Amino acid sequence: MSSEDHRTGEKPDHTQAAEPASAAHLDREILQTLQEVMEGQFPELINTFVNDSEERIRNLQKALATRDQESVRRQAHSFKGSCNNLGAVRLAELCQVMEDGGREGKLDGLEHELVNIQQEFSQLKSILNTLTE
Amino acid sequence: MNDDNPLTILVADDSATDRQILETIVARDGHRVISARDGREAVEAFERERPDLVLLDALMPNLDGFGAARRIKALAGESLVPIIFLTSLTDTDSLVQCLDAGGDDFLSKPYNRVILQAKIKSFNRMRAMHSTILDQRDQIGRHHEHLLQEQTVAKQVFDNIAHSGCLDSNNVKYFLSSLAVFNGDILVAGMRPSGSMMVLLGDFTGHGLPAAVGAIPLASTFYGMVHKGFTMTDILREINGKLKSILPVGIFCCATMVDINFQRQRIRVWNGGLPEGYIRRAGGDPPEPISSTHLPLGVLSNKDFRDDLQTLTLNWGDRLYLWSDGIHEARNPEGEMFGDERLKQVFLDNEDPQQLFDEILDRVQEFIGKGERNDDLSLVELLMDQPERVNAFAAEAERRSRSSLSEWSMNFDIQPSSFRAFDPMPLLLNILVEVPGLRQHSGKLYTIFSELYSNALEHGVLGLDSALKNTPEGFAQYYELRQARLDAVDKGYVRIHLHHSTDDDGGCLRVRVEDSGPGFQPDQDTTRHGLEQSGYSGRGLALVEKLCDAVRYMGEGNEVEAVFSWRIDV
Amino acid sequence: MAITSTLSNDGSLLTIYIQGRFDFSSHQDFRGSYESLAKPPERYRVDMQETTYLDSSALGMLLLLRDHAGGDSSRIEIRNCSPDVKKILTISNFEQLFDIQ
Numbered sequence: 001m002s003s004e005d006h007r008t009g010e011k012p013d014h015t016q017a018a019e020p021a022s023a024a025h026l027d028r029e030i031l032q033t034l035q036e037v038m039e040g041q042f043p044e045l046i047n048t049f050v051n052d053s054e055e056r057i058r059n060l061q062k063a064l065a066t067r068d069q070e071s072v073r074r075q076a077h078s079f080k081g082s083c084n085n086l087g088a089v090r091l092a093e094l095c096q097v098m099e100d101g102g103r104e105g106k107l108d109g110l111e112h113e114l115v116n117i118q119q120e121f122s123q124l125k126s127i128l129n130t131l132t133e
Numbered sequence: 134m135n136d137d138n139p140l141t142i143l144v145a146d147d148s149a150t151d152r153q154i155l156e157t158i159v160a161r162d163g164h165r166v167i168s169a170r171d172g173r174e175a176v177e178a179f180e181r182e183r184p185d186l187v188l189l190d191a192l193m194p195n196l197d198g199f200g201a202a203r204r205i206k207a208l209a210g211e212s213l214v215p216i217i218f219l220t221s222l223t224d225t226d227s228l229v230q231c232l233d234a235g236g237d238d239f240l241s242k243p244y245n246r247v248i249l250q251a252k253i254k255s256f257n258r259m260r261a262m263h264s265t266i267l268d269q270r271d272q273i274g275r276h277h278e279h280l281l282q283e284q285t286v287a288k289q290v291f292d293n294i295a296h297s298g299c300l301d302s303n304n305v306k307y308f309l310s311s312l313a314v315f316n317g318d319i320l321v322a323g324m325r326p327s328g329s330m331m332v333l334l335g336d337f338t339g340h341g342l343p344a345a346v347g348a349i350p351l352a353s354t355f356y357g358m359v360h361k362g363f364t365m366t367d368i369l370r371e372i373n374g375k376l377k378s379i380l381p382v383g384i385f386c387c388a389t390m391v392d393i394n395f396q397r398q399r400i401r402v403w404n405g406g407l408p409e410g411y412i413r414r415a416g417g418d419p420p421e422p423i424s425s426t427h428l429p430l431g432v433l434s435n436k437d438f439r440d441d442l443q444t445l446t447l448n449w450g451d452r453l454y455l456w457s458d459g460i461h462e463a464r465n466p467e468g469e470m471f472g473d474e475r476l477k478q479v480f481l482d483n484e485d486p487q488q489l490f491d492e493i494l495d496r497v498q499e500f501i502g503k504g505e506r507n508d509d510l511s512l513v514e515l516l517m518d519q520p521e522r523v524n525a526f527a528a529e530a531e532r533r534s535r536s537s538l539s540e541w542s543m544n545f546d547i548q549p550s551s552f553r554a555f556d557p558m559p560l561l562l563n564i565l566v567e568v569p570g571l572r573q574h575s576g577k578l579y580t581i582f583s584e585l586y587s588n589a590l591e592h593g594v595l596g597l598d599s600a601l602k603n604t605p606e607g608f609a610q611y612y613e614l615r616q617a618r619l620d621a622v623d624k625g626y627v628r629i630h631l632h633h634s635t636d637d638d639g640g641c642l643r644v645r646v647e648d649s650g651p652g653f654q655p656d657q658d659t660t661r662h663g664l665e666q667s668g669y670s671g672r673g674l675a676l677v678e679k680l681c682d683a684v685r686y687m688g689e690g691n692e693v694e695a696v697f698s699w700r701i702d703v
Numbered sequence: 704m705a706i707t708s709t710l711s712n713d714g715s716l717l718t719i720y721i722q723g724r725f726d727f728s729s730h731q732d733f734r735g736s737y738e739s740l741a742k743p744p745e746r747y748r749v750d751m752q753e754t755t756y757l758d759s760s761a762l763g764m765l766l767l768l769r770d771h772a773g774g775d776s777s778r779i780e781i782r783n784c785s786p787d788v789k790k791i792l793t794i795s796n797f798e799q800l801f802d803i804q
Binding site (some may be wrong): 436493576577579580583587602605608609612615631671672673675676679680 | 726727730731734752756758759760762763764766770771784786787791794795801
Binding site (some may be wrong): 030033034038041044048049051052053058074077078081082084085086087100133 | 152157194246
C-alpha cells in the first residue's frame, strides 16, 4: 500500500520491476521509537546510517563486479539489518532480493537491483535529512 | 544480586548503525557498554573486560558470531556468560546454528528496547542462580573432602585399636572389605591366656561414621579384656554396657561371639541379632545352624542383658561359619537377594570343606554379577583343630610362659590409724584381678576377704563378742559398739599375707589373716553348723569354708589361713 | 539413698530396695524400713536389683526381718539377685527360709 511522507509531500516513487509489493519508504512507528530511544543522538545515528549505507552500496558494486556471491550475500544481509533497524522497509526488501540472489548464486540481473537500491536510498536520504533539520 | 544491577555488556556488530542503536539502548538502561566491530575484536574485548553479558551479531567478518561465541564460551569456563545473538536470520537451520555455537538467545532486528530489557533481566536472574549453584557445588565438594578426611582419620584410629589380633591364625579364614568399618562391620579375634580363642563378628546399624564410632570402644574393650583372661560373659557384658551408654537409641550392634577351646573340642556361642551361622562337620552332613537367641549388643541395660551361652562340641576338622547380613542381602542385576536357600545350597553342594570358604564367596560374586557392588560382604570361617596345629595357640602358650604374675606373695600390715579410715578390701581385690585366672572369681574372693578381715578386726582387734547379736536389739547394739570402739582404737593390727602360684592347669591363692587379738578356738560345731543354725550371726567363717578349698586356724586362733584354687577355663 | 521402701496401696506388700553393698552399715536403715509401720504388711519383698554385694552380717539382718515378720509364718520374697549375691544365699541355704528368685 503506498503511503506518503506527509511532511515533505514526497511523491511515491516507481520501481522498474514488478515487485516488491510495499511502496512505503519508512515505517513511522519504528522510526519514532528510535527517535525516543536515541534522543539527542538521533541526528548522529542518521549520519552513521547514511555513511554506512553508502559504503555498503560501494561494497556491493565491487562484489558484483568480481562476481563474489558470498560477499554479495553478506553485504546485502548486513545492509538489510540496518535498514530494518531504521524502519526503512522498502530498502530492506530490496536488500533481501540482493541477498537471495547472492545466496543462490544467481548474480545475473542483480546489477539492476543495485540500481533500485541506489535510487531508493537517495530518496530515503532526503526524507531522513528533513527529519534531522 | 538483584535483577536490576548495572551490568557490563559487550556489543559486537559490524554495522555501525546497528551498533550505535544498541549501545544507546543498553546505556540508557544504566549498563556499561563495550563495543566490538567484528568477531576477533569481540573475543579480545571479552578477554580484557570480562563482561556479564554479550550481544553478538551472527554474521561478521574476521571471525563471525558463531566462532566468536565458541571462543567466548570457552573463555568463560564455568561461569555463565549469556550470549544473545543479534540476527535478521529467520530460518530454523541458522537459528539452530546459533544455539549450537553456544548462543543462549536471539534478538531480532529491529531492536526492541523493551524486549531487550526483559531478556537482560531474565539472564541476570539466571546468572545469579548459576552462581549460587556453583558456590553450593563447591561447598558440597569441600564438605565431601572433609568427610573423607575424617573417615580416613577415623579409620586410622580404628586400625590402631583393632589390630588384627589373631585373625591371621592358620585356623581362621575371613573376608572383610577394607572399609568394612564404615559399613558397620567389625571382626576381632584374640587368644585368652588359657589358650582358647575368642572371636567376635559385629554388624552395627547405620553407615559411615555413626557406624564406625561404636566399633572403637568395642574393639578396645575386647582386646583389653581378652588378653587379661576375662570370660566371654564378662566381655559381652562390658561391651553391651559401653555401647548402651554411648550409642543413641536405635543404634546397636548385631553380633556373634565364639569362644573356641581347642583342647576340649568345645565352643561356646552367643548370637545376638546376626543371621544364623552354620557348622559344617567334617563328615559332610547338612550344615547345623547357630541361631540368634539374644537381642543385639547395646539394646538392653546390663541388668536385663542375657548372657547365657550355647555350648557345642566340635570335633577336630569341623568348621564354623559366621557372616553379617551382607551375603543374604547381596543383589543381582534383577534386584533379587541371594537369600538363605542359595547359601544353604552352597553348603549342600560342597564336597571339599577346604574349598567351602572360597566357594561361598565365588557363588555370591557370581550372583551379584554386574549388579551393585556390595562392600558389605563379611564372612568368617573358624576351623576346630588340634591345639598343636593352631599357630595362635602355640604363640599364646609361648607368651604365657614368659608372662608375669604367676608366682608372687604380698604382705599387708594394717595399723590402728588405718582401721578407721581405710578399708583394704577394694585395694586387695584390684591387685588380685590382675591375675587372669582369679578375675572371674572376684565375687567369691571379695566375700572371702571381707569375712576374714571383719572377723579379724571385730573379734581380734576390737574385742567384740558375737554373742551380743542374738537378739534384734543386740544386733543393733553390736554395730553401735563396733563403731564406737573403732573410733577409739589405738592399738592392735591386722596382717594380711597373700601368696599365689600357678601350674599348668591353673593356680592357687593362699590368704593368711592374723590379728593382734587373743584368738579363739573355733570348735567344729561353730563352723560346720554355722550355716545351718538360725542365729543372726556366725556365718562368716562358715561361708569362707564353703567357698575355699581349705581353711586352717593357727596360732592361738588369731590366725586364719584360707586356700583358694582355680582351674583354667572352667 | 541406699535403702528405700514402698508400701503397696492396700498396705499388704512392703518392698525394700537395697542399693549398693548390703552390710552392717545398712543395719539401721534396713531395720527402720520395716519396724516403723503402723500395720504390719502380709508380705515382704527384698529387691536386690541394685545390690552389688552382701556379707554375713546382711544374712543376719535378713533373719531379723524374718523373725519380725513372724518367723516360720512369714512370707518374704527375695528378688532380682545378681549371680554373686545368689551364690552367697545358696551356700547359706537361705532358700529354705526365703522365697528367692
